[in-house]
Amino acid sequence: QLQLVESGGGLVQPGGSLRLSCAASGFSLDYYAIGWIRQAPGKEREGVSCITKGGGSTNYADSVKGRFTISRDNAKNTVYLQMNSLKPEDTAVYYCAAWWGGSSCDTTWVDYWGRGTQVTVSS
Numbered sequence: 001q002l003q004l005v006e007s008g009g010g011l012v013q014p015g016g017s018l019r020l021s022c023a024a025s026g027f028s029l030d031y032y033a034i035g036w037i038r039q040a041p042g043k044e045r046e047g048v049s050c051i052t053k054g055g056g057s058t059n060y061a062d063s064v065k066g067r068f069t070i071s072r073d074n075a076k077n078t079v080y081l082q083m084n085s086l087k088p089e090d091t092a093v094y095y096c097a098a099w100w101g102g103s104s105c106d107t108t109w110v111d112y113w114g115r116g117t118q119v120t121v122s123s
Helices: none
Strands: 003-007 010-012 018-025 032-039 046-051 058-060 068-073 078-083 092-100 117-121
Touching (some): 018 092, 018 117, 032 068, 032 078, 046 068, 046 092, 058 068
Parallel strands (some): 010 117
Antiparallel strands (some): 003 018, 032 046, 046 058
């Protein structure tokens, strides 16, 4: 079974930090760009961050630049999203996403989706 499995979400105070992990199961991420897309109630889907297959290029939404850092470890078949200085507006379900080819990330066309992990920033 081909899966992306997210972990690391939870409840955190404003200003706090979380680190999300996304591990691929059943396939290798070596040939994929991989990143995170979030969805909050009443808000449009937003691409948060992604990283190309070689890790040479990263993308961040303007809303998270300077606060979030994406990285990948192909040997572990895992991508990470370090989230610092969290704000209430970061509250959302965060979905791991992968794009075959590894050179670009398009929120309208995702090859693999994770089930999502809830991030809640209270107050």
